[in-house]
Amino acid sequence: MNDYTKKKIFIWLSLTFFIAFGLSLGWGIYENKMLSKQKTDTENQYKRALNDLTTDLNEVETSMAKAKVSNNKTLKVLYLSQIWKGSDSAVDRLSQLPADEIGISYIDTLVNQVSDFSKSMTQKVASAGSMNTKEQETFDQMHQRVIEVHRAAQQIANEFYAQNLAWVDKSPGILQKLGIGKSLQTAAQGEEKGAGTNQGDEQASQQNATSVRGGLKQLDSSLQKYPPLSYEGELDKHFVEKPLGLPQGEINESKAASVAKDFLNDVGYAGADPKVTSLSQGPLGGFNLTYKNAYLEVSKKGGVVTYYRDQREINDRQLDVQKAVDKAYSTLQKLGWSLVVTSTEDLDSYIHVEAVAQENGARLYADKVRLTVAMDNGELIGFDANPYYAYHHDRILDKKLTLDQAKSKLNKDFKIIENRMAVISKLGNEEAFCYEFRGTAYGEEYLIYINAKDGSEEKISRVIDTPRGKLIQ
Amino acid sequence: MYSDLKNKNRNKLFIIMAVSLFLCLALTVTSQAALGDRTLSQGSKGAEVKDLQKRLIQIGYQAGKVDGVYGKSTTAAVKRFQKNRGLKADGVAGKKTIAELKRLTGESTTASGKKVGIKNNDVQLLARCIHAEGRGEPYIGQVAIGACVMNRMESSQFPKSIAGIIYQPQAFSAVADGQINMAPDETAVKAAREAMNGSDPTGGAIYYFNPAKTTNKFMWARPQIKKIGKHIFTR
Numbered sequence: 073m074n075d076y077t078k079k080k081i082f083i084w085l086s087l088t089f090f091i092a093f094g095l096s097l098g099w100g101i102y103e104n105k106m107l108s109k110q111k112t113d114t115e116n117q118y119k120r121a122l123n124d125l126t127t128d129l130n131e132v133e134t135s136m137a138k139a140k141v142s143n144n145k146t147l148k149v150l151y152l153s154q155i156w157k158g159s160d161s162a163v164d165r166l167s168q169l170p171a172d173e174i175g176i177s178y179i180d181t182l183v184n185q186v187s188d189f190s191k192s193m194t195q196k197v198a199s200a201g202s203m204n205t206k207e208q209e210t211f212d213q214m215h216q217r218v219i220e221v222h223r224a225a226q227q228i229a230n231e232f233y234a235q236n237l238a239w240v241d242k243s244p245g246i247l248q249k250l251g252i253g254k255s256l257q258t259a260a261q262g263e264e265k266g267a268g269t270n271q272g273d274e275q276a277s278q279q280n281a282t283s284v285r286g287g288l289k290q291l292d293s294s295l296q297k298y299p300p301l302s303y304e305g306e307l308d309k310h311f312v313e314k315p316l317g318l319p320q321g322e323i324n325e326s327k328a329a330s331v332a333k334d335f336l337n338d339v340g341y342a343g344a345d346p347k348v349t350s351l352s353q354g355p356l357g358g359f360n361l362t363y364k365n366a367y368l369e370v371s372k373k374g375g376v377v378t379y380y381r382d383q384r385e386i387n388d389r390q391l392d393v394q395k396a397v398d399k400a401y402s403t404l405q406k407l408g409w410s411l412v413v414t415s416t417e418d419l420d421s422y423i424h425v426e427a428v429a430q431e432n433g434a435r436l437y438a439d440k441v442r443l444t445v446a447m448d449n450g451e452l453i454g455f456d457a458n459p460y461y462a463y464h465h466d467r468i469l470d471k472k473l474t475l476d477q478a479k480s481k482l483n484k485d486f487k488i489i490e491n492r493m494a495v496i497s498k499l500g501n502e503e504a505f506c507y508e509f510r511g512t513a514y515g516e517e518y519l520i521y522i523n524a525k526d527g528s529e530e531k532i533s534r535v536i537d538t539p540r541g542k543l544i545q
Numbered sequence: 546m547y548s549d550l551k552n553k554n555r556n557k558l559f560i561i562m563a564v565s566l567f568l569c570l571a572l573t574v575t576s577q578a579a580l581g582d583r584t585l586s587q588g589s590k591g592a593e594v595k596d597l598q599k600r601l602i603q604i605g606y607q608a609g610k611v612d613g614v615y616g617k618s619t620t621a622a623v624k625r626f627q628k629n630r631g632l633k634a635d636g637v638a639g640k641k642t643i644a645e646l647k648r649l650t651g652e653s654t655t656a657s658g659k660k661v662g663i664k665n666n667d668v669q670l671l672a673r674c675i676h677a678e679g680r681g682e683p684y685i686g687q688v689a690i691g692a693c694v695m696n697r698m699e700s701s702q703f704p705k706s707i708a709g710i711i712y713q714p715q716a717f718s719a720v721a722d723g724q725i726n727m728a729p730d731e732t733a734v735k736a737a738r739e740a741m742n743g744s745d746p747t748g749g750a751i752y753y754f755n756p757a758k759t760t761n762k763f764m765w766a767r768p769q770i771k772k773i774g775k776h777i778f779t780r
Contacts (some may be wrong), residue, residue, distance in 0.1 A: 160570035167704035170714035184701040311749030352771030354748050383684045420629035424742050515657030538653040
């Protein structure tokens with residue numbers, strides 16, 4: 073190899089290297105820019121949510137103060153609905169902020185409760201004119217807590233701007249390691265240190281937040297010192313602490329297997345041999361069994377099938393909706409249930425059916441059973457009686473209004489198609505015994521419920537025709 | 546009273562309008578054939594096929610990529626649709642199949658027939674969440690994930706809409722890492738529908754975790770209800 077070729081190779085090599093270097097440098101700079109742009113976008117969204125949150129809390133807090141003193145029904149309802157609107161919006165803002173462990177936040181719970189409570193109080197005050205002593209007490213307690221939360225949230229927002237804090241904790245730099253870093257203390261934490269026996273307070277004061285996220289976390293633990301509100305509203309209905317409808321007595325594993333066997337026999341699995349595969353906890357818990365593709369749950373208390381789902385393959389659709397419902401009826405009868413179907417949804421290879429219990433001709437909407445019916449042969453492939461066992465109980469159903477009196481409460485343009493009695497769920501765990509009127513007005517179909525005791529309009533549902541069945545909104 | 550001249554003018558106007566209307570219609574038909582004009586089958590191409598694919602996906606049948614080409618996966622999706630709707634399952638989108646598909650993808654109406662929208666958009670989002678978080682789980686396990694989302698709506702600690710819950714920062718790992726943007730499979734769509742109808746195999750759970758992968762103390766400390774598939778469901 074002579075010098076010339078060596079030189080040539082060297083030139084080409086270095087040229088390639090420089091081009092590659094230049095390209096990767098450019099790529100790096102570009103990526104970096106994009107990253108910082110995205111970071112800014114995210115930070116901006118968080119900032120907006122935080123600002124909106126403080127604005128919302130301010131509105132809620134102010135309206136609460138006003139609603140307290142108002143002695144006029146119209147204005148009180150207005151302020152209550154402002155509280156409702158503001159707290160609803162605050163829940164939404166909170167959910168846009170990042171948190172370490174979602175769903176355990178004190179603020180979340182409080183604001184949700186305020187929203188729920190103000191919603192029911194709006195209705196209450198609009199009809200009755202005022203809150204009772206107990207409700208007033210709850211309202212005052214909520215107000216005190218909202219003031220604290222609002223103050224603390226404002227403090228965070230202020231610190232945030234004053235110190236230009238980032239959202240997410242940075243890894244400690246040299247300054248922080250030397251102990252001269254920025255830190256953020258929330259107002260609530262700073263002031264209430266005297267009462268620092270609380271575990272949350274101690275935790276909060278041990279670590280100083282270097283980010284807004286850390287600040288929110290501290291705020292939350294510092295607020296834990298308030299006892300939880302005793303308010304039980306519409307919320308947290310997803311979990312029933314004390315089911316009302318389970319039969320008495322407890323069963324063992326072999327009894328559970330025989331209960332499941334009988335059930336499977338009635339839905340079309342003659343000679344089934346289900347096995348207990350696991351246990352479940354909670355007030356409706358018990359034994360989980362499987363047989364072929366079917367899964368069943370039998371409650372420990374009362375020994376009843378609460379849930380059943382067959383995951384078998386479904387063959388070509390042979391039935392129409394009415395035939396499938398008829399078949400489901402006869403299966404239910406075999407299983408010992410007497411229910412009335414309230415709605416169906418056609419989901420191609422199977423349909424969903426909702427059925428409720430009746431008492432003296434009154435539909436008990438809370439005591440619901442959900443069914444899934446296969447469209448190839450009409451077999452029951454799904455059964456969920458959890459709502460029924462959670463809410464079914466003996467009710468005292470007496471009415472003060474006659475049918476004609478109830479009819480006189482309706483809108484004049486409303487044309488009745490049919491009517492019956494019904495028990496519907498209200499806010500909280502309350503129920504109302506009502507006249508149910510199905511009819512049309514202004515080109516729409518409605519279900520209107522008139523309270524059978526006091527004649528008030530209890531609820532209105534709108535009925536819509538979807539391609540898969542009627543939808544009640 | 547009308548004069549002859551006026552009548553003549555009117556006739557002229559009418560003819561011009563009729564001709565232009567006809568031209569307009571003819572042009573739109575040639576430029577863009579609508580779904581239902583002809584029978585579609587494997588090998589068909591065009592805007593109608595695209596429409597067909599979109600509609601199939603809208604109601605939960607995975608017809609593959611929306612590319613306007615009636616390929617194998619579109620044929621298979623049409624076959625499944627036909628089977629589930631009690632039609633002849635031949636994979637050919639004829640008049641009956643297309644009419645049924647159009648009906649099911651149509652809007653909801655009020656009693657007087659006024660259109661009020663499709664009303665099931667949340668199913669798609671919930672199905673994506675279920676698919677991203679729980680694919681590979683048994684069907685009931687997927688319904689259970691959907692039920693957790695639905696239960697959160699009734700809890701005092703969470704936002705009150707499906708989107709609010711799913712997109713809450715740090716709520717679902719599959720949202721954070723972008724898996725939420727994958728197209729859901731048909732099982733996930735079914736599970737989403739079932740969960741939205743209120744079916745709850747979890748017994749009121751609002752959290753779940755995979756015990757093999759989770760060391761998070763908070764998760765382990767929650768009161769457990771039951772295990773379905775790989776997930777433990779907790780309050």
